[in-house]
Every structure is written in C-alpha cells, then in structure tokens.
Amino acid sequence: MQRFRFVRKLGRGTHGTAYLLRSTDGTDKMLVCKSVSIPYKAYAQQEIKILSMLSHRRTIKLIESFSTHSGISIILEYLNHGTLAETISYLVNRRHRATNYLIWSVMAQIADALLYLHHMQIAHRDVKPSNIFVNMVLIGSQGVLEFKLGDFGLAKMCSQILPGDVVGTPYYMAPEVISREAYNNSVDVWGLGVSLYELSVLGKPFYGSSKDELYSSILHASIQSSSICSNKNLDFLIRKCIMKINRISIQTLCKNKTLKYHLRILDYELHNSYE
Structure with a gap:
C-alpha cells in the first residue's frame, strides 16, 4: 500500500x-480501496472474478486486488459524487423532486450497463441506489453526471444461478427471488425499476413493518x-420494469427512442469533455 496514501474512510457496507x-506515483489520482475481511472472502473473490471480465464505461473499473493479513483489498476507480442513494437523500432533505432529465439519465446509463452485463450472461442481483455510483464531470461551467454500476459481490453467471438462491437487498428483491422460483437476469431490471421509482417518488414502491410483510x-x-x-413515457417504462409478470427485457428497454437520445447526448458531451 506504499503506492497509495490514505485520505479518508468513505463508508462501511455488508461485506467490507x-x-x-x-x-x-505523481499523478495524484484518487482511488477507492474496498477492504473485505476474511469471513467475506468468497464475496470479494467473486467480485474480483466478475470485475476482471468487464470492460464498459458504465461499470466500475477494477484497478487491482491483493491479499492482506486481514482479508482482501480491491482497488477500484473513484467517482467523485457519491451514490444515487445519497442523491435521493439530498432531494428528500431539501424537499425537491428529481427532474425528468435526471431520471432519464439514470435510466439510460444503468440500462446500458445492464445490457452489457446481460450480453455477457451476468446477473448483478443487487441493483439499488447505493450500488449506483455518481461522477460529476465539469464541461465549462456546467456539470454532467455520469452513473456507473458497482458492487459486484453478489453477481453471478446466469448459468450458475440456482432456484431458491435468495440474495440481494429486501426492498429491491424481485418477486421471483422472494418466492424461491427459478430466475434470471431479469431481476436486475426489477432492481433498476425500483431504484428509478424511488428517485422519482422519493419513497419505496412496497413497504412492510417486518421482512415478511415487505415480502408479502x-x-x-x-x-x-x-x-x-x-x-408519460418515463412513467410507463418504470412501471414496465417493476411488472411482476411480463416485465420488460433490458434489450427492449434500451431500444426506447428517448432513452437512446439521452444516451447519445451524454456520450457526445463526455466525448467533448475528455478531448
């Protein structure tokens, strides 16, 4: 770790x-170190395995990983604007609503990430606001928000998912996961839909005073x-993402003309900012 200098603690998650x-090294580049303790070593190894397979601008980039006396350290790219969960908390605290532009931007970018993952036959299985990371890119005096999907500790190749494999965060679990049915990467579309609902409404689509009530x-x-x-178009697509039956596929979602337009505009702006 002599190649890195500690700046501050960012937070604590389930696994590290x-x-x-x-x-x-003279570049002063900011990075994230995810320190995973020995009891959760399997999750770290799974995340490293999946991340090492990925090469996409809308998924968090793996820099390197290594073992330590206390577990495993994963070095990842750093995004400077926190998570979508923090953005939602900011809006709630100030009693502001998310703009349609922001909701489209999140939908377009994370759907693009999921399209790539699903093409690779990978299911993330824990899509939620705290796993969607935000980067602010300054273009002149304006800021453009990039959104990237991270935390692949529960990700799995679709061929390895077994019926009854109940994983994820309860509020964002798809019905087929809860009911222990056979499922596939469509559960990621559900997680995206619930996250977009929460960003739009600033509340959850389903509630319960206990885990059993929530699941029900x-x-x-x-x-x-x-x-x-x-x-109306945005409302319709979010509803299609959280359909219990006949849920929209990520391929169909990504064919939406307005979604594709937002992605093109964003890519054009970011391309110009990096030149």
Whole structure:
C-alpha cells in the first residue's frame, strides 16, 4: 500500500469498508480501496472474478486486488459524487423532486450497463441506489453526471444461478427471488425499476413493518403511487420494469427512442469533455 496514501474512510457496507486513497506515483489520482475481511472472502473473490471480465464505461473499473493479513483489498476507480442513494437523500432533505432529465439519465446509463452485463450472461442481483455510483464531470461551467454500476459481490453467471438462491437487498428483491422460483437476469431490471421509482417518488414502491410483510407486499400488493412521474413515457417504462409478470427485457428497454437520445447526448458531451 506504499503506492497509495490514505485520505479518508468513505463508508462501511455488508461485506467490507471502503477507503479513499490518493496515488503516490505523481499523478495524484484518487482511488477507492474496498477492504473485505476474511469471513467475506468468497464475496470479494467473486467480485474480483466478475470485475476482471468487464470492460464498459458504465461499470466500475477494477484497478487491482491483493491479499492482506486481514482479508482482501480491491482497488477500484473513484467517482467523485457519491451514490444515487445519497442523491435521493439530498432531494428528500431539501424537499425537491428529481427532474425528468435526471431520471432519464439514470435510466439510460444503468440500462446500458445492464445490457452489457446481460450480453455477457451476468446477473448483478443487487441493483439499488447505493450500488449506483455518481461522477460529476465539469464541461465549462456546467456539470454532467455520469452513473456507473458497482458492487459486484453478489453477481453471478446466469448459468450458475440456482432456484431458491435468495440474495440481494429486501426492498429491491424481485418477486421471483422472494418466492424461491427459478430466475434470471431479469431481476436486475426489477432492481433498476425500483431504484428509478424511488428517485422519482422519493419513497419505496412496497413497504412492510417486518421482512415478511415487505415480502408479502412485493409479491401481492400494487405499487404505492398512482403517478410515478410527470413524463408519460418515463412513467410507463418504470412501471414496465417493476411488472411482476411480463416485465420488460433490458434489450427492449434500451431500444426506447428517448432513452437512446439521452444516451447519445451524454456520450457526445463526455466525448467533448475528455478531448
């Protein structure tokens, strides 16, 4: 770790603690060290395995990994604007609503990441706001937000997923996971839909005072809000993502003309900013 200097602790997750580091090679590049303790070593190894297979601008990039006396350290690219969960908390605290542009931007970028993963036959299995990372890119005096999918500790090749393999975060679990049915990477579309609902409404689509009540709500109840957002196309797509039956596929979602337009505009802006 002599090549890196500790800056600050970023936070603690289920499987480890994240630290912000600064490279000492003269570039001053900021990086994230995800320190995973020995009891969760299998999750770290799985994440490293999956990340090493990926090469896409909308998934968090693996820099390197190594073993330590206390577990495994994973060095990842750093995004400077926190997570989508923090963005949602910011909006809630200030009683602001997310703009349609922001919702489209998140949908377009994370759907693009999932399209890539699903083409690779990988299921993330824990798509949620705290696993969507945000980067602010300055273009002149304006800021453009990049969104990338991270935390692949629960990700798995689709061929290795077994019926009854209940993993994920309860609020974002798809009905077929909860009911222990056979499932595939469509559960990621559900997680994206719930995340977009939360960004739009600033609340969850399903609630329960206990885990059992929450699961029952996800399995049987209708979503809480009758109107998710003011844009009818956006509202329609989010609803299609959280359909219990006949859920939209990531391939169909990514063919939406407005979604593709937002992706083209973003890519054009980012391309110009990096020139």
